Every structure is written in C-alpha cells, then in structure tokens.
Amino acid sequence: MSADVTQARPLAATAKAAARRRARPGGAVALPLISGIGGLIAWELAVRAMELPPYLLPAPTLVAQVMVEYWGMLMRQLGFTAFAAASGFLIALVLGVVAGAAITASRLVDRMVYPWLVISHAIPKVVVAPLFIVWIGFGLTSEIIFTVVFTFFPIVVNTVTGLKSADLDLLTLVRSMGASPLQSLWKIRIPAALPSIFAGIKISATLAPVGAVIGEFVASNQGLGHMLLQATGSLETPLAFAAVFVISVFGIAIWYLAELVERLSIPWHASQRGTILGA
Amino acid sequence: MHAVALSKVEKTYFAGQGDVHALGPLSLAIPTGQTLAVVGPSGCGKSTLLRIIAGLDDATGGSVRVADRDVNAPIPDVGIVFQRDLLLDWRNVIDNVMLPAELNKRTDRQTARARAQALLERLGVAEFADRYPWELSGGMRQRVAIARAMLCRPSMLFLDEPFSALDALTRDQMNVILQGVQAGQGVTTLLITHSIQEAVFLSDRVVVMSARPGTVLDDIEVPFPRPRRLSLREDPEFVDIARRIRVHFERAGVLVG
Ligand SMILES: Nc1ncnc2c1ncn2[C@@H]1O[C@H](COP(=O)(O)OP(=O)(O)O)[C@@H](O)[C@H]1O
Numbered sequence A: 001m002s003a004d005v006t007q008a009r010p011l012a013a014t015a016k017a018a019a020r021r022r023a024r025p026g027g028a029v030a031l032p033l034i035s036g037i038g039g040l041i042a043w044e045l046a047v048r049a050m051e052l053p054p055y056l057l058p059a060p061t062l063v064a065q066v067m068v069e070y071w072g073m074l075m076r077q078l079g080f081t082a083f084a085a086a087s088g089f090l091i092a093l094v095l096g097v098v099a100g101a102a103i104t105a106s107r108l109v110d111r112m113v114y115p116w117l118v119i120s121h122a123i124p125k126v127v128v129a130p131l132f133i134v135w136i137g138f139g140l141t142s143e144i145i146f147t148v149v150f151t152f153f154p155i156v157v158n159t160v161t162g163l164k165s166a167d168l169d170l171l172t173l174v175r176s177m178g179a180s181p182l183q184s185l186w187k188i189r190i191p192a193a194l195p196s197i198f199a200g201i202k203i204s205a206t207l208a209p210v211g212a213v214i215g216e217f218v219a220s221n222q223g224l225g226h227m228l229l230q231a232t233g234s235l236e237t238p239l240a241f242a243a244v245f246v247i248s249v250f251g252i253a254i255w256y257l258a259e260l261v262e263r264l265s266i267p268w269h270a271s272q273r274g275t276i277l278g279a
Numbered sequence B: 001m002h003a004v005a006l007s008k009v010e011k012t013y014f015a016g017q018g019d020v021h022a023l024g025p026l027s028l029a030i031p032t033g034q035t036l037a038v039v040g041p042s043g044c045g046k047s048t049l050l051r052i053i054a055g056l057d058d059a060t061g062g063s064v065r066v067a068d069r070d071v072n073a074p075i076p077d078v079g080i081v082f083q084r085d086l087l088l089d090w091r092n093v094i095d096n097v098m099l100p101a102e103l104n105k106r107t108d109r110q111t112a113r114a115r116a117q118a119l120l121e122r123l124g125v126a127e128f129a130d131r132y133p134w135e136l137s138g139g140m141r142q143r144v145a146i147a148r149a150m151l152c153r154p155s156m157l158f159l160d161e162p163f164s165a166l167d168a169l170t171r172d173q174m175n176v177i178l179q180g181v182q183a184g185q186g187v188t189t190l191l192i193t194h195s196i197q198e199a200v201f202l203s204d205r206v207v208v209m210s211a212r213p214g215t216v217l218d219d220i221e222v223p224f225p226r227p228r229r230l231s232l233r234e235d236p237e238f239v240d241i242a243r244r245i246r247v248h249f250e251r252a253g254v255l256v257g
C-alpha cells in the first residue's frame, strides 16, 4: 500500500527531491544530530538547575551511567524480548501469507472471512492482552501468541492487496502463452505481490517488539517489558529509562533490517530506479 | 490455405446495466503468411476481435477457426504484443524474453536462449540483455516485448496497437524494425493500429472496420514489394490507399482511434 504511494510519486518530483538532498551534503544527518545533542544538553541542564530527584526525571548522564552498569542484564532481557518478538513475527508472517493466499484463491473464503478479519482489526489488541493469561496462562507462550495477534493483520491485508494487484492484461498474456493457474501464481502473481507484502512486513516487524513488550507487561516475568514494569514499580526510574532506550534502539534496528532485506529481495522495485537507457 | 477463418462472428458483452453489442457479424479470412492490418474507430471491437481469434475470449455467435480448428481455448501458436509492453519488472531483459519458453514445455531451454539472444540482436537491444525493464525507454521495452512474442517461433503474430504509446519518430523506427523481424519468417500477422500510414506501410492488406458493432467496411490490397522504405509513404499509390481509408472515417464522421 505504501509501496503504491512510492510508485505513484511522479519521477520528476523524486528526482528533484534527490537533487535537493545532494545539494546539501551531510545536512540530512548533521542537522538532526545538532538538535538532538542540543536537546540532551538542555535536559541535563534543566534537571541540574531544578535539582529534580532521579526517580522523577533522571539526567541523561545518569541514564548512561546506569546503562553501563546494568549492560549485561539489559542485554539478557533484550534477548528474551527479541526472541519473543522474532518468534511471534515469524509465525505471523507464515500465517499471514498463507491466510492472504487462501483469501485470494477462494472467493468463498474471501467473502466469509475477510470482512471479519478487517472488522476485528479495529479492536485495540492491547485491550485483549489480559485475556491471553486467562486462556493460555502466564508465560512465554502467551507473550508470543499475543505478538502474533499484534503483527498478523498488516501482513494479511498487504498480502491480499499484493496478490490482487497483478496486472489483468499480463495474466491474459501469460494465459495465451499456455501458463497453468499454478504457473501464473508462481511466476506472475507472487512476484507482483512482493512489494506489497514487504510493505506489510515492514509494518509488522516494527510492531513485533511492541507486541512482545506489551506481552511482557501482562504475562511474563522476564524481558525488557517486565524489567520496565519492575523498575518503575520500585521507582528505579533511571533503569526504566535505560530499558526504554534499549527497546527503542532495538525497534529502529529491526526497521532497518527489514528495509535491507527488502532492498536485497526486490531490487527491481521503484526504490532503486535510476537513469533510462536508449531512445 | 487460411490461417484464420471467421464466419459471421459476433460478440455481445453482457454487462450489468445493459448489453453491449461490440462486434459483428463479421466474416474475414487471413491467408497463411499474410500481414493484415485492421483499422477502425475507437471502441469498434478491434481488441475484442483479436482476443476472440486468440481464444482469450468467446464469441457469442458465428464460427472462429484457426489453423483449421475451432477455437475454444487460448491458441498455442501465437505471439501477442499489446500497447503496454507488459514486461515483468522483476526480470531482466533476456529472462523476460525467455518467459514463453518456460511456460510451454515444448520448447527446449538451450535452443530458446540462443534464439532469444539472436532476436535481441536483430531488434537492436542485445546490449541491454542484462538490464531491467525500468532502465529502458518505451521503444526499447516494446522491442523486448516483440522479441518475447517471437521466441517460440509462432506461426502467428498478433499486435494490438503496439506503437500507440510511442512518439512519432520512435514509431517510424519501430515500423522499420518490425518489418525486418518479419522478413522471410512467413508469420501470419494481425496488426491493429489507429495509424493509417502504419497500417498501409506494414501490411499486405488493410481491413477497415465500422463503428460499433464493428463490421468490415472495406478490404484493401496493399501491393508494394518488400522490403519497403519509409519514403514509400510519399508514393502516389500509397497516398491513394491512405486517402481511401481516410474517406471512410470522414464519411462516418469519426476519427480513427
Ligand atoms: N469486458 C467488457 N465488458 C463490457 N464491455 C466491453 C468489454 N470489453 C470491451 N467492451 C466494449 O466493447 C466495445 C469494443 O471494445 P474494444 O474491442 O476494446 O474496442 P477497440 O479495441 O476497437 O477500441 C467497446 O464499446 C467496449 O466498451
């Protein structure tokens, strides 16, 4: 879906924007860096000037100090969270693509299931998280299943959109070339769906750590979510800040990883287009 | 010997709000090896006609025979080029050309690959064999689409307004190139176009269709020997034929499209 938006963008506008970026080399990195560092300094100075107690708002230097001190533990907890996020996401990916394929393949499944999927997507999933303890019990399984639920929808929806997006004329053409339905699925529909599926993957991949952390809030005694809850509960706010920081960096890293996988998998898509050859 | 024989073919689309009588009754025979150009006003059923002959759509009346068989499924022995090149974004040029060989098991891969290479050379795009479609201009892309259509040595080539999206100069160039590819192949060709000049330049015969529902309005032999040069378009006989076609459209009060 977002991939379509990229495609629809006039080439000229994209080129102009690129030229503007090139005209100020480093500006895209340097400027946010300056404002970011400025913000940190202001925060540090404000905390010191107002003599705020650390449990209310810790200074950045204190958070950094705590991070160094608790590095080992933070990484171990990150390991739990990352495992739950990755397992949940991968299960959601497989289920989502299969469900999307089934919805596309069968009119009956489409009519009977898809509307309910879309409607149930409107239920805020955080609200139902506690129910998972009732149904599945406290622990990793609950956490993973909650992550699956949390990340499933963008993949289904984008898979369906992608598989339905194949050019009708192109499908007619390959039919005239003697393609079987399976061949046109494999050689046309699926590749044509990849940009859309990757758009879903990117959304879900960034949702996965969020899902895992929420799962840990309610159903786990390990992981960064649990640690965050414990730290705030005992007013160890600097440690809570450190946990939030680690979660955030992890989320950003996941996004870049998804982006990298996308670039390697579909280099032919709009993202990498350049000069046109010949007359 | 006729490659295609149509007798009183009709097509009605049964749409929601009302039926559209798109085509016919239309009778037409294309001798083997002939290049037939079809011109007619926009919406008169030209694309419908092509789809019916190719077995991609059913006629609602009359008989459609290709290579002396009734058509009721996509016919195997044809290469098709549409106005949009319909290249696969995710394949490079040579792999795009190879697509038909992958889809029908009759063609040996090795042979097909050599032929693909040769076709790209003949069409002047061999240097782009490893490039992706988005790296090519519209004219280059359409040449690749032609190579793909010709890969499995089809005995028939169907072209539905193949050059309509190209600028005039590229279009002239493509006319010369297409003629070169056809030369000596004996391919029965059905060319749908809205350019009268293109129709006369490329064909052995031009069929003029009426407005919807399309029927045959005129059927004109084009006797010029091949290879033809673009300067042929200034030949008085050529101009006469072009005028004869244009008069049909002026009389009907429609533009060619
Ligand atoms: N699938 C369809 N359903 C309903 N009407 C159609 C369909 N395809 C074409 N038509 C109608 O049939 C007529 C002929 O269409 P077409 O063969 O595409 O014309 P041409 O190629 O000569 O411009 C047009 O009026 C068009 O609107």
Ligand SMILES: [Mg+2]
Binding pocket: B046, B047, B048, B160
């Ligand atoms: Mg048409």
